[in-house]
Amino acid sequence: MFFSDEYKDGVFYGDQNFSIPYHMNYGAFVLEKFLKYKDKVALINGDTNEQITFGDLAQKIVNTTTFLTQLGVQTEDVVAVCSENRIEFLIAACAVFCVGATVTFLNISYGENEMNHAVNISKPKYIFLSGSASDSHYENLKKHNMIRKYIFFDNPPAKQQNVISFRDLADENIDLKSFKPVHFQGRIMTCMILYSSGTTGPAKGAKLSNLNYIIASQQPQPTERDLTMLTIAPWCSTMGIVTTLQGLIFGKKIVYQSRFNERAYLRAIEKYKVGYAIVAPPVLVILCKSKVANEYDLSSLEVVTSGGATTNIEVLNELKARYPSIKCVIQGYGMTEATGAVTNDFEKSFKEGSVGKPVPGIIAKIVDPDSGKVLGCREPGEVCIKGPVLFEGYIGMDLDKDLYPGGFYRTGDIGYYDEDGYFYIVDRIKELIKYNAWQVSPTEIEAILLKHKDVKDAGVTGTPDQLAGELPTALIVRQQNSQITEKDVIEFVDTKVAPWKKLRGGVIFVDEIPKNPSGKILRRKLKELISESRTRKVTSKL
Known part of the structure; x- marks a missing residue:
């Protein structure tokens, strides 16, 4: 087993040496x-060709x-x-x-x-x-x-x-x-x-x-080469704003689009000779399955960074097999609370399947979420972080419950590291649903559902989807004598939430929402009920 000087007593230290201007602005x-x-093109609208230096x-x-x-x-x-x-x-x-x-x-x-x-x-x-x-x-x-x-x-x-x-x-x-x-x-x-x-x-x-941002902006880019970058991540999101500003700070020419459209995306790669693309995992799946990609010259694309959720290694291999110009598909792991990246990989040193090593500004360890014990190599536990990129806290909320002793923030994500100090994310403790890299709170949707006069109880969880990652799915207990339908429930939620929070996984009616003695919903049981319901549907059609 080999670790560099950046590892000591179960803790990984990203580089902590930064240039901090006194103005702090x-x-x-x-x-x-x-x-x-000054004279280099900074931004190009990939749909309209509007540019600015x-x-x-x-x-x-x-x-x-x-x-x-x-x-x-x-x-x-x-x-x-x-x-x-x-x-x-x-x-x-x-x-x-x-x-x-x-x-x-x-x-x-x-x-x-x-x-x-x-x-x-x-x-x-x-x-x-x-x-x-x-x-x-x-x-x-x-x-x-x-x-x-x-x-x-x-x-x-x-x-x-x-x-x-x-x-x-x-x-x-x-x-x-x-x-x-x-x-x-x-x-x-x-x-x-x-x-x-x-x-x-x-x-x-x-x-x-x-x-936080001055330090995060000094973290190295996944590729050091001066490749034209393409992004479709909304700038209102952490991934969108952080990667775009970091790219500009390093002098990259960035082609951006407001939303994903398959042909427009492929056309932009061809037209602007894009060499470096930042994408969410669903876009990788679309590119793998695209029926129109062969109509475009995508030979300029060499480096792809995927973030927002982990990507199946089979998808990565399929992508590189279909597009031989792609030299590496780099995965990273990050969150708003870390001002973007927690770990990242790089073109010169990437390890396929991992999310890389802790970035500058991050100190990380893997902890048993029950005992608080620091875990060793290949022992899955909760990823915990601290450092100068860690956020200031949530408005109006006490952060103490989210911290381990020593000021380590509990990410809620389960991961481990290997013999070379590369990290892997395998699961989540937190019960967030990730749809197309957007986070969906089950309890938020449940609160909306319970406002419907015909809904007695509700539980929401994510069901796996190859393209989107997870689909928000509701289990509903009807009020007595109610005739509410799946369509009624979906339309009720649609009018009250953003597109990524819609019940795209559908609605299943049940007699009871499984809960523990303290009243907390057992989401593992929700997933089992969904699986059983869909198995019955398939069987009934045979």
């Missing part, structure tokens, strides 16, 4: 990096920062961005960093209840809205009195108070040389609020600091 850090690549991106960030300052945005104010992936999204986010405020991202796909919940957690005073976001959410958002101004990327509604056009604030050029972002004088300040679903209910607001 992530926006200032980003601007300094962007200006190193690093220099122009920096200029628009400075222009927007200056306007926000004039508007009265102050340190510790919260500013929200609700938009699909577009250049203005990143300009707005980086400007909020520079002005010293906190940015939060409101998912454009949220239902009304989820939007209200997120707004009530973060309490933004200002909101940037795209046209699509405005169409879906503006009328509802106006009900929240804490919001002072709405800044519209597209055409603002006529004759509305507290409305500003983004075009009016981003066009007046401010002198880059004289511009100075807010200086925090070495203080650790909150930079971002992201939403992390838990098993106890709706999303929690995770606070990430400027220091």
